[in-house]
Amino acid sequence: AKWHDGKPITTDDVIWSFQVLKANSPMYSRYFENVTDAVAISDREVEFHFDQKGNRELPKILGDLVVLPKHWWEGTDANGKKRDITRPTQEPPLGSAAYKIASFKPGTEIIWQRVPDYWGAKLPVKIGRENFDRQRFSYFLDDNASWQAFTKGGFEDFRVESRAQRWAVEYTFPAIKAGDVIKAEYPTTSPEPMQAYVMNTRRPLFQDVRVRQALTYAYDFESMNRTIFFGAYTRTDSYFEGGDLASSGLPQGKELEILQQYRDKLPPELFTQEFKLPVYTTPQSGRENLRKAYDLFKQAGWVNRGGKLVNEKTGEPFRIEFLGNDPVDERVAGPLIDNLRRLGIDATLRIVDDSQYTNRTRAFDFDMLAVAGFQQSNSPGNEQRDFFSSTAADTSGSRNLAGIKNPIVDALIDRVIFATDRDDLIAATHALDRVLLWNYYMIPQWHLGKIRIAYWNKFGIPEKQPTYSGVDQNSWWIDPDKEKALAAKHKSGN
The missing domain is CATH 3.90.76.10 (Dipeptide-binding Protein; Domain 1)
Structure with missing residues (x-):
């Protein structure tokens, strides 16, 4: 090397x-x-x-x-x-890798050049991969500008699509109709990330679990999925979604033995009720969920006066600012904000640029994040400290965005890290998952279970793609005949 x-x-x-x-x-x-x-x-x-x-x-x-x-x-x-x-x-x-920086323009683009004498080119894991001589990455500050550039060709050769609406109705531009751009979906078998609205429990407003649970009851996923996402998504209900690490049902066996050690410090419902997120299937269920949310707020000392939710003792209004860094966050946060306003909460959304967003999240300077993701693996361990430990809650730049400081969570993280075998790891992870869920630190959103990719038809692609990640673009290569045919039709340089 x-x-x-x-x-x-x-x-x-x-x-x-x-x-x-x-x-x-x-x-x-x-x-x-x-x-x-x-x-x-x-x-x-x-x-x-x-x-x-x-x-x-x-x-x-x-x-x-x-x-x-x-x-x-x-x-x-x-x-x-x-x-x-x-x-x-x-x-x-x-x-020392297969590529090195050939040139760059700060904030605009970076070009990577393949290293001709790369020392690892003949390693078995590298054969058939990293086939492009040059890779150019262009940076767009606006997602719509990036989208328009892709439809015209010459800037993006392939695009991972994250917007359900766009995937469903907007891939109708001429290159799609001509077959020059291909849509493909690749199923994934890896665990799905916990994507969620994240409450900053460092703030007094969110330190009462009843408040956090009430906010969870105000979220109507089903209507969003039907009206905005074209029914594409599935509700996430575990921090370890997908596979055998997600908790379900009631705790039993070794998981129950682990949780019994902390029984007097855990919600009693954890042992007697299966964790279920509220479901909005009918107007009646919507009213019932909002009524449940208000009851929880009332138990926590918040009452409705003159249409405003206020602290029963001080009269202080209940205010939440959602923080986002993309105009799309308006679609994500908007329906929840509407329901919170129906409860009398002064809820707003602030969209900031990427640098402000990075600085504010590193400093934990927010009430609630409109979107945040926590990717897990099939072998959880030390990274759980960065996600959920008390130490990380006080460390600027950590991924414990929710500010979780819970000695039981800390103990369960160690139990996961020092698991003796796979069965022990599964039991410990189930216990950790269940304690996180019943403390309502986040409002889970959704997951897809596949990757949506559109690409200009200039590639050779192996028939078999890795199911764990869905697709490996580094295994693709440029097909000279396809590239030549595209260049003749589209003089933008694609």
Whole structure:
């Protein structure tokens, strides 16, 4: 293995990368919480030392360690200035992968060039992949502009479509009708992400679980799915949606044994009722759900006065600002906001640009996020600390956006991380999932179960695609005959 400058990747690079990432990255510091140090035991081997036994996932995480070139980062740039890995830079960093940066325009585009003597090209996992000589990524600040560019050709060769309405009714432009753009759906077998409205429980407004549950009862997924999403989606009802890690029914067996340890600190319903999200199937069920929401607000000390929901003691109005970074978030948050206003809540949506959104979420400066996603794997472990632990709740930039600080959740995270076998992992994950759900930290939204892709008909595509991820565009290649035919029909350069 070698860097793009021809120098070999050494054990010194591995050890230095581990030390730098653990010291400077909040995410890696949590992942490596149980790793004490790393030492070279030969020219090609590094040994990591753990302070606890039984963390079965940690060796795999260390196998995914991002290795950085120590000699380059400790060197100087073209102006003789010493590089600093903790600071932003516009100097393309040295890498070791199949592609390297050929050129870039900040905020506009970046072009990647395939490395002709890439050291890993003959590895079995690389054969048949990474077939493009150049890849150009153009950045659009507006999704509609990106969409229009795709329909004209020359900017996007393929597009992953996330909007159900667009997929259902807007793929009618001339290139589609001519067969020059192909629509395809690839089923996925991987766990579905928990996509949700996220309440910031650091704010006093959301610290009462009855308030969080009431807000959940105000969300009408069924009407949104029918009227906005063309019936495309399925309601998400687990943090580990899809597969055997999602909790269901009542706790039993080993999961019940785990939860019994915390019985006096958990909602009693957790043991006697199957967790169910409210369903809006008829006007009557809608009224019943909103009535249930109001009853919960009232129990938590909020009452309706003059059409406004206010604190029973102080008279303070109940206000929520949803935060989003895309105009599409208006469609996502709008129906829920309408129902909240019917309950007397002063609910609004603020759309900010990406940089503001990033800064505000890193600083946890929001009431509720209009959309946030939490992708899980079939082998949950250390990343759960970054998602849900008390430590992460106080760490800027962590993925614990909800601000969860719950000692039972912390204990269950450790139970997941130190699971002894697959059955133990499943039981512990079920328990964690159930406790998260019954605390109503988020309002679950929806998932699809497949990937929607449209592409200009210039590719060769292997018939078999990985079902776990749905599709692997790096296994595609340019078909010269198809590309030539497209170029003759569309002079935009596609």
